[in-house]
Amino acid sequence: MPPLRFGAATCAIALALLAQAALGDGKSGPVHPTWGELSSSQREALAPLAGDWDKFDPVRKKKWLEVASKYPHLSPEGQQHVHERMGELARMTPQERVTTRENFVRAYQLPLDQRQALVQKYQDLPADQKKELAAKPTVRPETPRKPTTPPKAPAAAAASPKDTAATTRH
Amino acid sequence: MKEVEFAYRVRQALNEGAGSLDELTLQRLASARATALARRKQNPAAQRYPIPSPLLAFAGRGSSLGLERDGSSQSPWSSWLFRLGVAAPVVALVVGFISVYQWREAEQIDELAAIDLALLLDDQPLSTYADRGFGALLEQERGL
Numbered sequence: 645m646p647p648l649r650f651g652a653a654t655c656a657i658a659l660a661l662l663a664q665a666a667l668g669d670g671k672s673g674p675v676h677p678t679w680g681e682l683s684s685s686q687r688e689a690l691a692p693l694a695g696d697w698d699k700f701d702p703v704r705k706k707k708w709l710e711v712a713s714k715y716p717h718l719s720p721e722g723q724q725h726v727h728e729r730m731g732e733l734a735r736m737t738p739q740e741r742v743t744t745r746e747n748f749v750r751a752y753q754l755p756l757d758q759r760q761a762l763v764q765k766y767q768d769l770p771a772d773q774k775k776e777l778a779a780k781p782t783v784r785p786e787t788p789r790k791p792t793t794p795p796k797a798p799a800a801a802a803a804s805p806k807d808t809a810a811t812t813r814h
Numbered sequence: 815m816k817e818v819e820f821a822y823r824v825r826q827a828l829n830e831g832a833g834s835l836d837e838l839t840l841q842r843l844a845s846a847r848a849t850a851l852a853r854r855k856q857n858p859a860a861q862r863y864p865i866p867s868p869l870l871a872f873a874g875r876g877s878s879l880g881l882e883r884d885g886s887s888q889s890p891w892s893s894w895l896f897r898l899g900v901a902a903p904v905v906a907l908v909v910g911f912i913s914v915y916q917w918r919e920a921e922q923i924d925e926l927a928a929i930d931l932a933l934l935l936d937d938q939p940l941s942t943y944a945d946r947g948f949g950a951l952l953e954q955e956r957g958l
Contacts, residue, residue: 657905707927710927711927718935733933744940747944748936748943759938767939777950778947780950
């Protein structure tokens with residue numbers, strides 16, 4: 645085989661491997677696992693997402709499956725609370741989710757009482773002041789989507805005084 | 815001029831030496847020359863890959879060092895060992911890259927899942943966190 649053809653073949657194989665790693669299995673059609681392929685405990689944990697699950701991309705599915713793996717370790721109150729908010733989070737636009745996580749991670753670094761007070765202060769602001777604040781250029785965290793110290797799920801119990809029983813094992 | 819004279823003397827010495835060679839040696843040299851000339855005419859492609867002079871010693875005997883039995887030289891790409899030597903590092907690099915990519919992706923998914931679970935367990939309204947104005951207020955308060 646001439647060197648050029650051999651080099652081209654090697655590059656093609658390398659690119660195919662990279663594409664497969666980056667894009668999953670590369671097959672068109674439903675992204676696995678579909679809702680029907682989930683275990684009963686996963687379906688129970690992700691029940692609010694049932695209608696939208698099959699539209700999720702692979703990374704999003706993996707993320708929610710990771711959440712589902714911790715769901716059984718929450719208290720019944722914690723599970724209910726998670727279910728109440730899960731649909732709302734999933735229905736946000738990707739940009740809204742990014743902003744939500746950024747703001748949450750930064751707010752989470754404050755003591756609980758300060759965080760609650762700040763949220764209350766913001767909610768009490770008139771609409772025009774909220775718009776004015778929203779128009780300000782925000783200082784983004786250094787690693788917006790990958791905070792170096794993400795809040796750990798177990799600490800979430802402390803963040804929810806009424807959910808003191810909400811705990812996770814990890 | 816001395817160089818020309820020296821070259822002349824060298825030629826003379828060689829001619830005299832050639833004259834003293836025995837019959838068998840002369841016969842073998844003549845035969846080898848005729849064979850080499852014939853092969854050169856039959857296989858002009860061989861001229862594209864000049865044979866290193868040490869390899870000429872093996873002419874006619876065949877050699878695995880890039881020289882086939884008919885005396886023509888080959889590109890190193892025709893050797894499977896050579897191709898493997900080139901392809902293996904490329905494949906190793908790609909496999910390593912994929913492993914790092916998948917490991918980073920798994921790490922990011924774990925981080926996102928931890929943040930989302932904490933967010934879901936939090937008491938404050940999601941709509942507040944989703945508001946850019948809240949982020950600005952947060953920066954403002956932290957800057958004080």
